[in-house]
Amino acid sequence: MSSYNIATRYANALMQLATEKEILEQVSNDMEIIYDGISSSKELRTILKSPVIKTDKKQSILTKIFDNKISDVSSEFIQFILKKNREELIHEIIKRFRELYNLKINRVEAEVISSIELTEQQKKELHSSLIAYTQKEVLLNFSLDESLIGGFIVKINDTVLDSSVKQQLGKLRKKLFEQQHLVVN
């Protein structure tokens, strides 16, 4: 079975458990904490992946790091993953959980890439128009990419809204080539 499928199963299980116990938001926050923790430390990732380090050792490390910071359910879930020797997939599982959680609370994550830093006003406008476009709550992440020359790109799941100058120049280039009757070969 592919890692995608496995991660989906674990994420689904956590989702159901959290819904049952009505602590979905709490668990979601916990997962973000764990995700950030693992993402920020390369050593931690190496340790988790290493087959040499024993499971109980890993268990104690993770408990020490995240104890007090996360709820019991989340903590138990992490222990469970370790017990099942799926620690490699923690990252993937949390990603899938995030997707499921977003779906549940009718929210999408959007990545906004712009050529220059957007003003607060612009961000606000973009936010409200994206809400109108998707009919969902939108969580925005901003980043910069100067190669766009101008304009911005919004990525929502698999869909891309591209109004960068780079894209328009590419389109123009294609159009000019077509009109030149150049041999495509």
Next chain:
Amino acid sequence: MAEVRPDEISAILRQQLSGFDNETEIYDVGTVLQVGDGIARVYGLSKVMVSELVEFPNNVMGMVLNLDEDSVGCVLFGESQLIKEGDTVKRTKRLASFPVGNDLLGRVVNPLGEPLDGKGTIKHEKFMPIERKALGVVARQSVSEPLQTGLTSVDAMIPIGRGQRELIIGDRQTGKTAVAIDAIINQKNTHTAEAKAIGIEPVFCVYVAIGQKDSTVAQVVAKLEESGAMEFTTVVNASASSPAPLQYIAPYAGATLGEYFRDKGEHALVVYDDLSKQAVAYRELSLLLRRPPGREAYPGDIFYLHSRLLERASKLNDSLGGGSLTALPIIETQQGDVSAYIPTNVISITDGQIYLEPNLFNSGVRPAINVGISVSRVGGSAQIKAMKKVAGSLKLDLALYRELAAFAKFGSDLDKATQRTLARGARLVELLKQGQYQPIPVEKQVVSVFAGTKGYMDELPIDDIKRFESEFIEYVELKYSDLLSTIKKEKELSDSTIESLQKAIEEFVGKFKVSD
């Protein structure tokens, strides 16, 4: 030197930029997970359709073939070296399609419709999907018009009708392609003003070359150009060096172009040269996409691969314009083994087959058609009456000859009747020999077969038969030119025509000098 005026340049640029809209582009994307051997697995592309075109970086196009739970399997129409893991894949929201239009005639294109002949871009009328569902029962009617191949042995004994699927099968180097090319060249006769006057509608041709050497295809194109047949022909080429996916879709692309003519109420002839190579290309794809292999490692849907292609050949009913799409698939056998997987499949799908045999080819019978086992299941009703009349006795005489020829090898004492049958048969076999790229119009075929079956050649030495035939036709053309045009127009052998034909033959036989 002419001066370049800046305002002129900007005027041209402005003109070209008009209609350029700078709207936001919305597209769906995915990420390449794995790539190699002409296959890419893509994550994302959540709403993609099967057989949709997708765009990879570096202008490489791909087609979606597998929709799995967590990834999408694509075949690449370009080089897989240009694509890296993690590349972005764009949806085009367009099913794999082929540009169609009259401007494609006279051109050599690849299965995506891009020109390969260096004659510039092609203005197409529209795009049509390469995978189209074949027409149903209601839209069709039975085959009724002849498709003359210009080969006497085919037109007389294995007639092909417009809308038929006739398989050309044989070992390598037996002249399979030659039969198909002759058929294309002979369609020149349907494009003349004369043909129009007597109600013969033009046939547009598509030659699909799959997995062949580029040099071979170039030769075919040169031959078609030389004989003036390229004007109404499109060559779709997926050569041996092109990726397997292109070889796989090439016949469908050709069929789409043929259907474009058919749907306009016109007539099309599509040659698939050859489908065994396409099957091999599809096997390669299927194995790479991890579909389970079956007999000879072909995937389970290899029959459907060919049946859905050949089922698209059709004759439309009159309310839909009465157009037709005739298919001439070619299959190469190994060592004459027609019971291999692919040959048996295609034989069962088509409306008959033309067998070409290396033995005949080597003994000088060219085209090397084994008329004993070649059949046409529906073409008979499309044959013109004049040909039907003369072909009946031709078939019979040849069948008798084959039966006796086997025995005659043993005994030397043969009675008169047997000797006569053998002599007749040997002369008819000689009469059916025909040079490559020399298609004969049907009225001339009728005249020469008539002379043969009525026994006017029985007394001649075998070496003189071909000379007799050509000189006789020349003689008729000069002295009885109305005879040929009457057959052509009436498509029948009336008693008066037979009478004057007999008169002409008798006159000519008297004048013909046997060479020593």
